[in-house]
Amino acid sequence: MRTRTGTVFTGVNLDAYLGRMAVCAEAVALGRAVIDLGSDGIDTIVAVRHPPPEAKDQTVAVVSPCGACRELIFDYDRNARVIVPNGKSPAVVAIAELLPNKYTRGPER
Numbered sequence: 001m002r003t004r005t006g007t008v009f010t011g012v013n014l015d016a017y018l019g020r021m022a023v024c025a026e027a028v029a030l031g032r033a034v035i036d037l038g039s040d041g042i043d044t045i046v047a048v049r050h051p052p053p054e055a056k057d058q059t060v061a062v063v064s065p066c067g068a069c070r071e072l073i074f075d076y077d078r079n080a081r082v083i084v085p086n087g088k089s090p091a092v093v094a095i096a097e098l099l100p101n102k103y104t105r106g107p108e109r
């Protein structure tokens with residue numbers, strides 16, 4: 001994740017025995033940024049999946065953020081850009097494009 005001022009933070013997916021307790025790497029990276037810089041905004045964020053160490057193909061793949069992370073990214077910077085899979089060449093999209101009909105607490109618009 002790159003902040004609006006250009007600092008790069010990495011995160012790691014924290015798996016858990018109880019699946020719902022797992023924490024995505026995006027949230028870890030964002031937490032590190034908030035600790036170090038406060039609210040600095042998100043310029044661009046990307047999640048990748050590394051293959052298991054025993055896999056023959058060690059290609060790292062860009063993956064889309066899960067729904068919860070999409071909400072989190074939007075909450076911290078509604079203008080964030082997200083790198084997503086797009087065939088052979090990943091694409092950059094606005095977080096809002098990944099959240100059509102985003103949940104809101106107020107009246108529906």
Ligand SMILES: [Zn+2]
Pocket residue numbers: 024025026065066067068069070
């Ligand atoms: Zn996630």
